[in-house]
Amino acid sequence: MESRIPQVKMRYGLDLGFGVWGLLLMAGLLISTVSYNYLLFHTLVELFAVIVAILLAVVGWQTYPFSRNGFLVFLAAGYFWVGVMDLLHTLSYQGIGIIEPDAANTSTQFWVATRYLEALVLLVAPAFAVNGLHRGLAFAGIGTFAAVVSVLIFAGAFPDAFVAGQGLTRFKVVSEYVIIGLLIVALWHLWMRGGEIDQRVVKLMALAISVTALSEFLFTLYESVYGLENFVGHVGKLLSYWLVFVAIVETSLNEPFRLLSRGATTYDAVPDPVVVVDQNGVIRQSNRAARVQVRDTQPVGRFCHQLLHPREWSEEDCPICRCIRGDLKELMTFEVPFKDTGIWHSVTITPIEQPGGAAQAGVVHVSHDITVRKQAEESLHNKNVELHSILQSVGDGIFGVDRRGRTVFVNPALERLTGWSAEALIGRNAHTTLHQPPGGLEEHPREACAVLLTLKDGKVRHSDDDLFHRRDGAAFPVAFTSAPLRGDDGDITGAVVVFRDISERKRIEQGRERYEQQLESMVAERTRELQEVNREMETFSYSVSHDLRAPLRAVNGFGQALLEDYSGQLEETAQDYLGRMRAASIRMGQMIDGLLGLSRVSRREIHPEAVDVSALAAELSDLVTASDPGRRAEWRIQPGMVAHADPILLRLLLQNLLENAWKFTAERDPAVIEVGCMDTEVGAAFFVRDNGIGFEQEVANSLYQPFQRLHRGEQYEGSGIGLATVQRIVHRHFGRTWAEGQPGKGASFFFTLPDGSESIE
């Protein structure tokens, strides 16, 4: 036990050392008085003990609000009264002369009573280590006890402790042993409660109790109040009081100060700048981080606004400073931007409470750098703004559902398309609201709903043929996509649906279908009309061939008959006239035949195929030459020419051109007729060129008109329909015809036909 004290001394050497050394010095002083005057010694030593008792009572009492240590405050209350009774003991001591006649007995009675009180206090005190107590009640209780005992003593009702001539009474001696016993129990009690009391205090108290017990033992031995035992016992008592005093001071003063200084270290270890600011905004304390923050070794005494708040804020307007100056009741937090550095601080100011609720003494001002958080917040905010504006501006309706299919968000396009407001729709089941409302037009069973299926299996689905319902119940066709929303762990948390009103598209599609049907029926109608026209044309052609040619034949035939049967009766002129009539009728017959041929060309169905134009031209040139074998002719036919055309019409075309060339080269010897193919502005063109009589270029276009004859019929026989037929055939093959000529030098007739790569009709 004693080994602990030097440790205490070593750790707090100055304070306790001074006390110990002071005690020893005082003890020495007292000892020196013993040899001189024992009464003086006793009076002094008891007074010192009273002073220590009162001191420890005051310290223990006053620090109770902070220590809340019931054990110590009970000791304090107890020792106060112990001190008071010790004072009575001292004052009634033999030789002082205040209390007569039986001073020795009274004094000893007070002694015994005081020792009882002290022992009881020491015995009971540990019980309040954790239980706490009402200190006033304890003080009053112990005081009452002391007062009652004192009254009993003064009234002579207290057992005698000292009888003159006999010395100490049996009561006194037994009491000392009882007190020693009480102290031993107190020691045991303290020991039992040791876990509830600070170990250092336990040891000091154990020491104090032991010293008291030892002193008591000495007091059982003395025979004279001036004996050695008495002297040592008093010193021991003083020592025990001192030890209790030390225990209380240790717990109530030293330890809190130690905690305070430890707190200061903690304070420096906090990485955030922490300052204590008084009501005027002046820094009163700062931690290390604060000093680093303001690059100032000693910010204490400076205005916190200048050091810790944004420069662009004036102190008057600074919300933090206004709170500091005002009557701040609650903790407040400000998020403070520093524009020049881009740094954000969170500043928390906490009012410092004064014990007893006195006016605010200032605030604790903690700055915490939240720049990273702010940046993250800002980027998140920007992203959100971006997403939001996309959601807001997109033309398609968008809504989200949670895992149970309830609508969690919608965009304005949806509101516009469905007539549902966001407030009304959010929280409702999307399927039974938009997709399949009660009384909806079409059946959308839950099992087939693409959105619900997406919620189930997480697959993206598209639907092009579905109906959504407006709030008023009207349905409209939609195309939509439903995609799953997944949480961080990949679980499906909902789905987002993007849809488009396709009413317009459907209308257009339906319109197109109607139009196509109309077109088809129109085509069928036209085809019928065309077939009708064709039939009429056939009938017409038949009539023409039959009915127009029959009268001509009659004219010709009877004219011939007249010439044959009555030539003797007719003058030469009459016969000539008859001959002219016959020729004219033949001419007209030929024209009718030409017209019929032309109409056949127009009506004929075209079956294009690859045709060897060179071979065809060669074959036709033979036929043409054979019609007048007497003529000399030179045919120049380019080999290897191929066309993609109806073979029968192409034959008719070439035949007409070759016969035409043959006819107008009748006076040439030899006639030169060329058939070839050349590149022109409009592509490859076939041509038939002759060295015949030619024509004026101005009339080139009119050549293709039916019955357009440039030369007198008598000179060049022909139907007048040949080139018209050529043009008709070429047009029916989507080609072009043109002619070049020079009077007396010949003519060239060009035509184009699609090559094999183009299809006709």
Added chain:
Amino acid sequence: MENPSILLVEDDPNDEELILRTLRTRALQDKVFVAHNGREALDYLFGSERPPRLILLDLKLPKMGGLEVLQALRVDNRTRLTPVVVFTSSVEQTDVTTSYDLGANSYVRKPVDYKEFSEALKLVVDYWLGLNMPSPKRQDRH
């Protein structure tokens, strides 16, 4: 015994006269019976004891067309084998094809030029009456 007969089915009196004029030049012994429409032609054919040696048939006829007459007489045993020369103004290819399909023996187009007309008529009549063989080249002309 009556002279063998030729049936001419022709509604146009001019053509009838011109055809008869040409036939006269052949100095045939046959009696020529002229029907002016299809009905008359069939009445004659099915009313006479003996079918004619030759039938000259125009196609465009009132009451009953030449093709109908042809069809009808080809299914009757009495006239099934009688040579029929379709001698007509029509140049429609379908008429030519149909005529041959229905059993016409010749198809001759009536030209406007009377010389050609009589020449062609002479050729087919001579041929089918077995008077002389026509040259193959001339037969192609229709």
